Amino acid sequence: MGIIIRAIGLANPNLALDQKSALKFANHLSSSRASDPLRARIAAKTGITKRHSVLLEPDEKGNPIQDFFSPPLSAEDMGPSTAARMQAYEGRAYALVQKAVTRCLADDATDALRGLDHVVSCSCTGFASPGIDIRLIQELSLPPSVTRTHVGFMGCHGLLNALRVSAALGSAEPTRILCFAVELCSLHYQYSEVPDQMVANTLFADGAAALLLESRQNNDNESWQLIAQQSNLIDGTNEEITWRIRDHGFVMHLSRKVATHLETHLKSCVETAVAKCGYSLKDVKHWAIHPGGPSILSAVASALDLSDADLAASRSVLENHGNMSSPTIAFILQKLFMQNASGPVVALAFGPGITCEIAIFQRGSALNSD
Template sequence: MAVALRGLATVVPPTVLVQEEVRDVFAAQPGLTRLAQRIVATSFNVSGIDTRHTVLIELSREAHPDEPVFFDIRSGELLLPGTKARNELYVEHATTLYLDAARAALAATPGIGPADVTHVITVSCTGFYAPGPDYVLARDLGLPPDVERYHLGFMGCYASIPALRLAKQLCEATPDAVVLVVSAELCTLHLRASNDPDTIVASSLFSDGAGAGIVTARPLEPGERAFDLDRFATRITPVGEGDMAWKIGDHGFEMVLSNAVPAIIDQHITGAMEPLFAHDDALAEALRTDASSEAIEHWAIHPGGRSILDKVESRLVLTEEQLVPARATLRDFGNMSSATVLFVLRHILDQASSGDGERVAAMAFGPGLTVETALLTVRG
């Protein structure tokens, strides 16, 4: 029984951050040391990002609230609101992104409507509220009153892959199931000025966005393009637990993203791919002989940062073309935590070069250091 990811849709908030302008704001903050100013310049300049999106409209040139919460445009100073103020904005804006992404996914899935949805899985690590986004989707989309709901919270950047794995398992257990999966992340709510290198790196990368899709074993409609969800695997690297972390502080959530992460991924990425390819002799042999780029046509790599993509490309001997979906996503949208890999998959599906039957290896990284992988097949 083939289980497919259908109706894959992505949305972003309307406010655009231009990377060079954001760099200059962060570099001009009072209290920054000269070393921190140099780190800001380097981190932003080599990020591989041109633009990002944010729900914080006061960061735009057009919005000038009389009582700013995050950014005082008159002084150019980034403010330091508490976690409560940040989370209240999450409740307001994440709800909109969840609903917009879910509606787009349903509209893009022929033959499936709200009444068909049997399960909802929501994903986020950038805020909390209850009743949560799973409840809001059921209520505002008019889903059946007995729809089953699950929320994967605070897992980090890799969480959309476990969400798709869970959705597939639900479909295998109930062949007529229709699972709505939605990831929404508002990372910019937690950005702040700092002399800490890890915080500076996070400020140069993270952004807001949402992705959604329908997972079901129901047959595709004529002309529909989707992904078969073939197989999933997970691996915890033996090092790196303290190099990527996400904790709740008094002034928002605090990201630890050390400069050792690219080297850890470089050292352990091949081992992390082994369980995904273990059941296919040809793929396992391709991994051993550095021929993965020939065995797998497309690669949906979570663009945690430019240096991470460089390490993955080099270690797995991938072509520059195979990294275009990940690099283009990073360039245009930044790192949207768990939602990002859905943007990369959407890019692959939109490519004229992706044809029926071609395979996709997806990979995302997060706290632990955890590597989640998936093997997919293009359909349509």
């Protein structure tokens, strides 16, 4: 019995900044209040056109503005406290999840929710309890017996971990599962001139994704099924990607060595994963690669000998949304599924560890059919 993806719903905040405007914003918040050539070069290399944020509101002319972050009053001023950022998360994350879930259930919410027994949530950019999942259960009028599982603080591959939990929940008997991921990365903007913080400030954005899943035998040729997953830790890389809670938000460190490690180790990990399904790398029709940044995509392409066409969906999502952390992989999968992609589709996402999460999807019931 496998996990079938019945529907995907995606959501972004209503307003976005283009990278040129975001660069002006960053310069405005720098301690020197001056344009930094390094910051400009980093922004130019991201391949991003725009990024959405829950902090943006329209001015009288409809232009996006924000008042959560203010220019530093001194060199010691690091911006809003973590408590203030978590208060903003608690107040704004649910609306984004609600939008994604509404889109996911758009065809027939009443029928979709019939037999739904589990809610699996995922986020690494905020904490609140009672959580978003409880509010969602109450507002959807789901039975109080619906189980809740939260996958927290796992980073960009978190949604793939949530899918693994969902598959385990559905392995015993037929059921339906609502799985969602939400990240408000813009809450964790850092007042820093350190290069890796500049990189994080130019890459990350806000988004949410909801997936309606069903555990049953896949007897049709249209539904997408999660057929296998694999997790790999790369030895000796614990400090190459970190995501730590500090007094003024959560702080990302992304080493330049990440790309090198992926080029060295990724191929053998993916070969092992697809071989368990009876495939070779040449059998993979489409790739959903989490776009941690342009250097990550280039490293994956080098390791797996992928073409520009193989990276097109990932690059498109990065260009139009930025790196939204855990929901991002759903944006890529939806793009591929809407293009009537043939299977298998291999999804890859990376996080602290360095961890490489791999998920393999197949359209239809036959594992080795196109």
